[in-house]
Amino acid sequence: MVEPLSFQSVRQLISDEEIPSRLAHYPSEIVHAVYRYGAPVGSTIHHLPHAERLMPLARQRINEYEARSRSCPSGMVFLADELTEGRGRFQRTWHAPLGGLWLTLVMANTLLPESMRLYPLAAGMACCEAIRSYGIDARLKWVNDVHVAGRKICGVLCESFTSTIFAEEYVLVGAGININNLAFPAELTASAVSMKEILGCDTELTGFAARLLAKFAWSFGLLCYDEAQRLAADDGSGAQLPESLLLAAWRELSDTVGRRVWFGFDVQQQPQYRAEVLGLAPDGGIVLRHLESGAEIVEHSGELLYID
Template sequence: MGLSGLAEELAHRRRRFPAAMADEVLARGAMVGSQVEVFAHQRRCMDYARELIREYEAADRAFPSGLVFIARELSGGRGRFARSWHAPPGGLWLTLVLVNTLLPQHGRFYPLATGVACAETVRSFGVEARIKWVNDILVGPAKLAGILIETDRGLLGREEYVLIGIGINVNNDLFPAELNGLALSMKEVLGGELDLQLVAARLLAKLRWNIGLLHYVEARQLAEEGDSGEPPPSHPLLAAWRGLSDTIGRRVLFGFDIQQSPQYEAVVEEIDPGGGLVLRLAADGRRVTEYAGEILYLS
């Protein structure tokens, strides 16, 4: 991560939070982007990350948490449920690998933290993007960026790894026919190409803040309450997510694999303190809370 990107992020956060808090949050997220590897081509960065984890374990070496892989092009990009992801030159295709040290009630916020970081990055360039729960970044009805989070348990069971894959359509503006009207790029919105390195630097700085915020909140809660097993009643990340999301109030179709097995229709009412989506069922008016799955907007 470039020093200019970090200095820009620190100045930005100090305008909104006490200086001491801003400094501590960024310090707690300092592992993010501590090492960055750039490839001209990868089949899939997630797979490469898993191979590297195995190599480190076989050599009995500690994996460097926060390692980032950036590929200029992916030939085997995949999203949820092995759906193909179009990843040609011009986009930002990034994988972040973290050694997970967060307690479960705090680690469940990784998807929201990543979504906020992506939306903040895109908006910093003047693109009015919004978050669709839980892992899509939209401009209007079209998808600008996607997020995939997977976990991996070390062969010896000593560590849990969180693999965060992010794809942002930056300068790539030619999409397969089946994506016409469903995807767009920052270049299309702004009318000109962007510096990919600058987009990557800002994204890493935003990830450092939002993931650092998870560690900061956990540390504060442990100091005050101990391990209650519950998330704090008012997580600052949720306020940021609410301000960037266009999901609350929407009529949606919910399912764990929405394309193959939609389950029910509902209206999104809120996001609960644990990051779950609170829905009011269309069929009978009952309220349910979902912590995993995906939604399709109906209105």
């Protein structure tokens, strides 16, 4: 990154561009409430020329804050120009050279468990929106892979972490986006793509990072707003609660529903069964119809591999 990224620049982008854009789709009171909930994103930003991995660094920094009897700031961000030992799900190697955007975001968890489990959906949605803002038809595949015409452009990994001293709970959100990097390992050439390959030009990384953090502020703010609305409406009568704005927005960005897929916990190594995707459950699970038995199944963890 050539220019430094600051919390102030993210907030200015939200004020100048994001809020006017959201007001075209949501009432003013919702938009401003959501951004209040998402305000911590980018509160502290650390930029490194290179690193092995960012999630271990984030865990280390949280514990260092507590060793000094301080709380770690929610919304703290770590950005690296390149990662030498990037990892995804199941410790899969993540190719993270110069030209891409490699980030870990630390959020103090204040949500109930049923809301916390939606963090992966919210994170994927933010990344997808950021890429789409450059005119690219990116789509979400459950849970949070972002692809363009079947080629992966972004991966997201969410982990929970409990601090050593104060036993505070955090959500660590790792995101890797192929932006200006063009070369991929041979085994990824057919399945990965970058923004530069699609657009035919470089994208300014600092501006993209600011836009991505603004999108995170919205999606994580939506997650908090949804929970507050559900709690306010739940009088114990069993009446239907408000529809999740986050899940509605996620559905609009996804091309998963209606697909035939392989499902598996580690679908690349051990696909378990073939299914048709029926929809997204209210708790974020994926609703599947087993192609052989016809049974309807709701899965809350695992992966999908598109068959068609």
